[in-house]
Amino acid sequence: MEALLCKKLGDPASASVGNESEPSSSPIEVIRNYPIPQLNSPTAVRVKVKATSLNYANYLQILGKYQEKPPLPFIPGSDYAGTVDAPRRHQVQGGRPRLLLRRPRLLRLLHRCDLVAAAALPVAFGTSHVLLVLGAAGGVGFSAVQIGKVCGAVVIAAARGAEKVQFLKSLGADHVVDLTSQNLTASVKGFLKSRKLKGVDVLYDPVGGKLTKESMKLLNWGAQILVIGFASGEIPVIPANITLVKNWTVHGLYWGSYSIHRPAVLEDSIQELLSWMEKGLITIHISHTYSISEVWSYYQYSIFLLSRLIVCHWQANLAFSALRDRKAIGKVMIVFDDMGRSKL
Numbered sequence: 001m002e003a004l005l006c007k008k009l010g011d012p013a014s015a016s017v018g019n020e021s022e023p024s025s026s027p028i029e030v031i032r033n034y035p036i037p038q039l040n041s042p043t044a045v046r047v048k049v050k051a052t053s054l055n056y057a058n059y060l061q062i063l064g065k066y067q068e069k070p071p072l073p074f075i076p077g078s079d080y081a082g083t084v085d086a087p088r089r090h091q092v093q094g095g096r097p098r099l100l101l102r103r104p105r106l107l108r109l110l111h112r113c114d115l116v117a118a119a120a121l122p123v124a125f126g127t128s129h130v131l132l133v134l135g136a137a138g139g140v141g142f143s144a145v146q147i148g149k150v151c152g153a154v155v156i157a158a159a160r161g162a163e164k165v166q167f168l169k170s171l172g173a174d175h176v177v178d179l180t181s182q183n184l185t186a187s188v189k190g191f192l193k194s195r196k197l198k199g200v201d202v203l204y205d206p207v208g209g210k211l212t213k214e215s216m217k218l219l220n221w222g223a224q225i226l227v228i229g230f231a232s233g234e235i236p237v238i239p240a241n242i243t244l245v246k247n248w249t250v251h252g253l254y255w256g257s258y259s260i261h262r263p264a265v266l267e268d269s270i271q272e273l274l275s276w277m278e279k280g281l282i283t284i285h286i287s288h289t290y291s292i293s294e295v296w297s298y299y300q301y302s303i304f305l306l307s308r309l310i311v312c313h314w315q316a317n318l319a320f321s322a323l324r325d326r327k328a329i330g331k332v333m334i335v336f337d338d339m340g341r342s343k344l
């Protein structure tokens with residue numbers, strides 16, 4: 001089977017991707033003949049993966065900057081969808097990239113469910129009054145905007161650039177701040193005034209840094225701060241004295257840890273999100289899709305054409321570059337097709 005393997009830490013977006021016969025300086029490598037996992041217990045199942053999504057956390061993990069540091073080498077990834085290959089076939093969705101799993105980690109999907117969309121859902125949506133969403137066009141941000149709307153919140157979204165603003169408006173955001181041209185505080189205050197609202201009740205923050213500091217000026221008494229991540233690279237300081245005086249509640253939320261501490265809550269929430277997706281209450285937007293097999297066919301062709309080789313090497317880097325360069329709108333996906341050899 002094929003696998004994208006992280007063999008050492010480094011930036012997967014900036015170097016060319018290697019392979020067995022032609023190693024490169026990249027920390028990631030496409031392995032064509034990775035061993036197919038064997039069923040090793042009566043409750044184990046093997047999943048033929050159709051699609052897996054890239055999360056910013058996967059990028060951080062390859063850089064060596066994520067809180068969980070798997071031993072090298074490892075296959076990066078967090079969520080996927082596919083077909084049970086053994087012992088019998090049906091469509092499932094999981095929150096972990098392993099191909100060999102114990103049954104409780106899998107959720108059965110309805111037959112008509114789109115597997116690529118299902119693979120994009122768990123991490124981003126599993127993680128989300130007046131709700132202010134930072135990094136709102138990214139993977140977790142666009143999920144929070146939609147969940148906020150389903151829950152009846154007035155949703156304010158902050159992102160950079162006209163394309164992201166248009167996208168967030170199409171999701172139903174009540175107000176969108178374009179951070180390339182607008183000041184967050186002034187823009188949000190203007191909107192709140194126009195709606196006769198006092199302030200923000202919930203801050204959803206996957207960005208951190210200066211934006212968090214600025215957002216705190218907009219929070220109401222009794223507000224909730226959801227600490228989701230630090231895409232800016234800066235961990236924000238939330239002053240305890242102001243938290244006390246304003247009766248704020250700060251929630252740390254690490255979605256993955258629910259699988260250890262509250263697996264039932266995680267499963268219930270994903271089931272509910274899948275039913276919302278079925279009903280069309282939430283939608284998955286995928287701005288970039290890459291195919292591992294496409295990378296390989298380019299490579300084989302490249303034995304004759306050097307220029308094709310260069311194209312081949314760039315494909316997998318581009319997936320990570322989309323995240324690093326803040327081009328992703330919604331999700332970035334890696335899709336496995338069913339042609340040719342087994343791609344479990």
Ligand SMILES: NC(=O)c1ccc[n+]([C@@H]2O[C@H](COP(=O)([O-])OP(=O)(O)OC[C@H]3O[C@@H](n4cnc5c(N)ncnc54)[C@H](OP(=O)(O)O)[C@@H]3O)[C@@H](O)[C@H]2O)c1
Nearest residue numbers: 056135138139140159160206229230231232253254255326
């Ligand atoms: N707590 C959890 O369980 C959980 C779950 C999933 C993700 N996360 C964390 O949440 C954060 C976002 O993840 P994601 O998958 O949504 O990432 P993403 O799709 O890349 O979105 C991140 C967004 O942050 C904004 N941003 C601001 N400063 C940035 C910078 N210096 N570099 C990159 N982006 C920047 C970008 O928006 P603009 O360009 O529009 O400003 C971008 O759209 C990450 O830190 C991730 O680890 C946490």
